[in-house]
Amino acid sequence: MTDISRIDVADSHGEKVVAQPTVYVYEAPVRLWHWVNALAILVLIITGYLIGSPLPTVAGEASQHFVMGYIRFAHFAAGQIMAVGFLLRGYWAFMGNEHSRQIYYVPVWRASFWKELAHEIRWYAFLEKAPMKYVGHNPLAQTAMFVMYTLMSAFMIITGFALYSEGEGADSWEAKLFGWVFYIWPNSQEVHTWHHLGMYVIVTFILIHIYAAVREDIMSRQSIISSMISGERHFKDGA
Amino acid sequence: MAAIETFYDVIRRQGVTRRSFTKFCSLTAASLGMGPIGAAKIANALETKERTPVIWMHGLECTCCSESFIRSAHPLVKDVVLSMISLDYDDTIMAAAGHQAEAILQETKEKYKGKYILAVEGNPPLNEGGMFCIDGGKPFVEKLKWMADDAMAIIAWGACASWGCVQAAKPNPTQATPIDKVIHDKPIIKVPGCPPIAEVMTGVVTYITTFGRLPELDRQGRPNMFYSQRIHDKCYRRPHFDAGQFVEQWDDESARKGHCLYKMGCKGPTTYNACSTVRWNGGVSFPIQSGHGCIGCSEEGFWDKGPFYERLTNIHQFGVEKNADEIGLAAAGVVGAAVATHAAATAVKRIVSKNNDHSA
Ligand code: HEM
Ligand code: HEM
Numbered sequence: 293m294t295d296i297s298r299i300d301v302a303d304s305h306g307e308k309v310v311a312q313p314t315v316y317v318y319e320a321p322v323r324l325w326h327w328v329n330a331l332a333i334l335v336l337i338i339t340g341y342l343i344g345s346p347l348p349t350v351a352g353e354a355s356q357h358f359v360m361g362y363i364r365f366a367h368f369a370a371g372q373i374m375a376v377g378f379l380l381r382g383y384w385a386f387m388g389n390e391h392s393r394q395i396y397y398v399p400v401w402r403a404s405f406w407k408e409l410a411h412e413i414r415w416y417a418f419l420e421k422a423p424m425k426y427v428g429h430n431p432l433a434q435t436a437m438f439v440m441y442t443l444m445s446a447f448m449i450i451t452g453f454a455l456y457s458e459g460e461g462a463d464s465w466e467a468k469l470f471g472w473v474f475y476i477w478p479n480s481q482e483v484h485t486w487h488h489l490g491m492y493v494i495v496t497f498i499l500i501h502i503y504a505a506v507r508e509d510i511m512s513r514q515s516i517i518s519s520m521i522s523g524e525r526h527f528k529d530g531a
Numbered sequence: 532m533a534a535i536e537t538f539y540d541v542i543r544r545q546g547v548t549r550r551s552f553t554k555f556c557s558l559t560a561a562s563l564g565m566g567p568i569g570a571a572k573i574a575n576a577l578e579t580k581e582r583t584p585v586i587w588m589h590g591l592e593c594t595c596c597s598e599s600f601i602r603s604a605h606p607l608v609k610d611v612v613l614s615m616i617s618l619d620y621d622d623t624i625m626a627a628a629g630h631q632a633e634a635i636l637q638e639t640k641e642k643y644k645g646k647y648i649l650a651v652e653g654n655p656p657l658n659e660g661g662m663f664c665i666d667g668g669k670p671f672v673e674k675l676k677w678m679a680d681d682a683m684a685i686i687a688w689g690a691c692a693s694w695g696c697v698q699a700a701k702p703n704p705t706q707a708t709p710i711d712k713v714i715h716d717k718p719i720i721k722v723p724g725c726p727p728i729a730e731v732m733t734g735v736v737t738y739i740t741t742f743g744r745l746p747e748l749d750r751q752g753r754p755n756m757f758y759s760q761r762i763h764d765k766c767y768r769r770p771h772f773d774a775g776q777f778v779e780q781w782d783d784e785s786a787r788k789g790h791c792l793y794k795m796g797c798k799g800p801t802t803y804n805a806c807s808t809v810r811w812n813g814g815v816s817f818p819i820q821s822g823h824g825c826i827g828c829s830e831e832g833f834w835d836k837g838p839f840y841e842r843l844t845n846i847h848q849f850g851v852e853k854n855a856d857e858i859g860l861a862a863a864g865v866v867g868a869a870v871a872t873h874a875a876a877t878a879v880k881r882i883v884s885k886n887n888d889h890s891a
């Protein structure tokens with residue numbers, strides 16, 4: 293969450309760029325991960341909902357159909373992709389640039405964080421004329437990302453694999469790694485319910501996330517959506 | 532020194548023949564999944580090891596566990612196991628009564644210190660000093676702790692002893708409490724179910740008394756041999772689940788065709804028990820085979836988990852009873868409306884400030 297005024301924006305010759313500065317924010321692995329993850333989560337939400345409330349009965353012999361089977365397979369496959377993505381993204385937090393670490397913490401110990409967070413909230417409440425400019429995420433976005441994405445994804449992966457281990461059996465690696473969830477909720481019915489509620493936290497996050505991305509793209513005079521495609525942040529009104 | 536008394540001695544004295552005894556050993560070995568040499572192992576143990584007394588106590592309960600137990604499918608199993616355990620103490624089915632019966636407890640504690648099995652059906656209520664269940668003039672919880680002190684291990688029969696069951700349903704006025712929350716210093720094996728299946732009960736008793744140790748337990752303290760899989764994993768209606776063929780109404784075409792009961796609230800996918808393999812009443816049937824979903828009777832808290840006939844569990848934490856979809860969609864709806872309003876406000880503001888820019 294570096295304030296744009298605090299960094300030197302330079303081109304490859306080390307010269308200061310005067311107008312329309314561009315910064316490389318999201319490295320390729322982050323962008324690739326973002327869209328793979330978004331797709332996986334979309335599949336997880338649709339199939340997850342259908343696991344909880346299945347489609348109407350299909351006619352004919354059971355041997356002719358595998359509707360629920362395919363839905364569950366898609367869910368588990370997307371779940372594994374999401375989990376691997378989560379791990380790789382975590383690894384990239386150590387290897388990547390400063391911005392790659394943003395979604396893993398909230399700098400509550402920094403006074404400037406609270407000040408800027410308040411500014412961002414006022415901007416969304418129409419009380420500020422202009423938002424501050426950030427190379428990475430703004431403080432509000434960072435907080436939302438951390439709580440509603442990073443923590444919730446971990447929660448969904450843990451409860452998801454715990455549920456998955458029930459089908460794989462007590463001696464599976466899933467049960468060994470995630471079986472402890474059943475110490476917290478001895479009845480897996482409860483795990484189903486929490487996993488299900490977790491989906492709605494993520495649905496809510498996505499609603500806000502996409503709205504904020506589109507809105508900021510239009511309103512804040514810095515590129516947002518194209519940043520997640522090209523990786524570059526353009527500031528439309530100069531530094 | 533007098534020769535030690537073995538189970539074999541006792542069984543023979545009760546009139547069971549050698550032939551019946553070996554049959555019993557084979558049957559038990561098979562039901563425990565012990566492989567070809569299992570029968571010989573059991574026979575040998577019963578013939579040579581000192582018999583393990585079983586004390587069977589009753590707290591807050593409905594006696595469905597005892598009822599199930601005495602209906603064990605194979606008459607042989609019932610005869611042998613009953614004669615094995617009725618020797619000592621079970622206030623519901625024993626001949627002795629009153630002071631004579633209570634004296635047996637004292638005697639067992641002294642004579643078999645650290646060697647007897649304490650089987651508990653039901654649980655102790657802890658509220659008001661335990662006075663909601665008085666047994667032999669004392670609160671049951673005291674009697675339970677007293678007998679547990681010198682026991683080798685404890686069997687927690689059924690949902691009551693394992694999880695609390697309906698007498699522990701919210702708000703649990705008597706504070707009925709499962710055994711493992713009261714006794715902490717003894718090995719406890721949970722055999723949940725309401726009631727547990729007869730063959731599961733006799734299997735567990737036979738294993739422990741024969742080998743003098745608990746079978747392998749899972750994370751929740753249940754014997755792996757009977758509770759390692761869900762009803763859903765071995766349900767004969769599972770092909771209909773995978774195909775996506777569900778009963779949607781009790782009297783629809785799917786119900787007649789025997790489709791999966793998932794949408795009717797079947798708790799098979801979250802219930803660990805042996806019903807779909809061992810079945811009930813001598814393997815005749817089990818609830819799902821009779822057209823009714825599993826209610827999850829062997830699971831923790833099954834009595835407080837909302838309707839038996841709905842797929843999604845009701846959630847009480849939010850004041851009103853709603854399921855995850857209702858709560859989630861409401862929350863997403865509120866946020867969606869907020870987003871829409873915010874977007875509209877943003878558009879208005881943009882137009883207004885543009886106009887201001889022009890006029891400035
Ligand atoms: C954002 C991520 C996810 C969402 C939104 C999601 C959503 C859902 C929903 C709504 C259900 C139905 C719950 C119910 O029974 O009412 C479900 C079930 C399940 N999910 Fe997920 N899930 C996610 C991630 C995962 C992951 C990472 C795994 C791990 C492989 C996983 C494995 C499962 C399993 C095993 C079930 C139970 C399936 C069954 O009972 O047939 N989920 N999920
Ligand atoms: C079509 C839908 C989506 C669009 C248009 C979109 C767009 C964006 C954009 C523009 C950014 C960069 C924000 C910034 O520069 O401040 C971003 C970041 C992010 N998005 Fe999305 N997104 C979408 C779906 C999702 C979904 C489904 C998820 C997961 C639930 C998600 C999770 C994230 C996360 C965690 C980041 C932060 C990435 C990082 O800093 O490493 N997005 N998204």
Ligand code: SF4
Nearest residue numbers: 763766791792797799
């Ligand atoms: S009837 Fe119940 S246990 Fe059987 S397949 Fe359907 S949901 Fe699973």
Ligand code: SF4
Nearest residue numbers: 804806825826827828
């Ligand atoms: S099918 Fe389910 S509810 Fe019925 S006895 Fe078995 S575990 Fe209990």
